[in-house]
Amino acid sequence: MSRYIHEMEVYWFERRPFLEAAGYRLRPKFQPNFVATKPKNPGNFGDEYTVHHLREQIMDAERISDGTRVMLKWVSKKTHPFEVEIGRLFSSPPLSEDPQNHCIPIFDILQDPEEDDKQIIVMPRLMKFHKPVFDTVGEVVACFRQIFEGIQFMHQNYVAHRDCALLNIVIDPTQLYPYGFHPVIVWRNIANDNHAYSTTRTKCWPRYYIIDFGLSRRYDPSSGPPWEEVIHGADKTPPEHRNDWCNPFPTDIYFLGNLLKEDFIHSHESGRNGKGDHKPLHFLKPLVADMTQEDPSMRPTIDEVIERFDSLCARLSPWQLRGPGQAIPWHCWIEQRIRQIKNTLKGVPPLPLGYTPPTPLPLNDSMRAFYTKEPSDWKEKLQSEQGISAMDKPN
Known part of the structure; x- marks a missing residue:
């Protein structure tokens, strides 16, 4: 095996022949006889031949037929039995053709030739959404419009x-980094010998996607509100996760509200956990407070979130929309102001043109309960179906 292969990459090195036969080529360092050349300007995080992804499930590749850059991810059927199923649901017509669908498209699903438990999904090569820093409030608004729309689409399909x-x-x-970026150290260029050039979101208005359906579930509304055993994800703070079971739909609302609060209103540049305070986004505080209420049943549905979000954003002046999207150092603030004065003089709009609010889902009492409540008979169901005492479960 090549000395350039990290232990996190062994799986992919061993699957190289299979992947090439399936139409996907890994980077040159994965070729058995590869010999590295000294990089011109190596980054602080290693050269092109030693850097690696932080998760062994993830690998970058190129589609041989047309050169499209993709990401590969192996999924365990045993650990995440619904991930491929839900990903395929949103990547297949008619759902894949709906513009309100912001679930990451899946190009291909490969069965691992040696391990029956593993499947390899092929996706576009995208980036985490929060870097580079949001230049304007308008960019934050445009981003969360899409995120809310994507979660609404999932909820409307009972996921x-x-x-x-x-x-x-x-x-x-694609347009935010017009000259590309390194697949591992994304702030470096493709060759990893310099910083990657990026423009602002205002100049290209990119599209946002939701990924990773390993914990996602689809429910049947005819069975009443879902009552799911808690599985902890990245955000460990939902109040209902102090219990053992919950309705997961209000928890999605909490996650989105907490994301706005912790990473935008209290962004990294100004401090977290209440220590920072980004005033240009204060108009969102009442909505965020409702989205993160202690009682999950009191949180708004995603339709109500979108309606209130659009109403709050409609009150902003063009100059407010051109304010800094996240807290930034003083010298960057001056540059940001100059940039926005130029955008104003050039007539560059502070928001994408042609926005149409997504269609809300009419909710009768039973459907509202499906998205907001816990089932009234959950104690009896647990007792009868699992043979355990309901008194052992939280009230």
């Missing part, structure tokens, strides 16, 4: 994501 936190939202960087 709860159950882990829609910071790292499971991605951005199509």
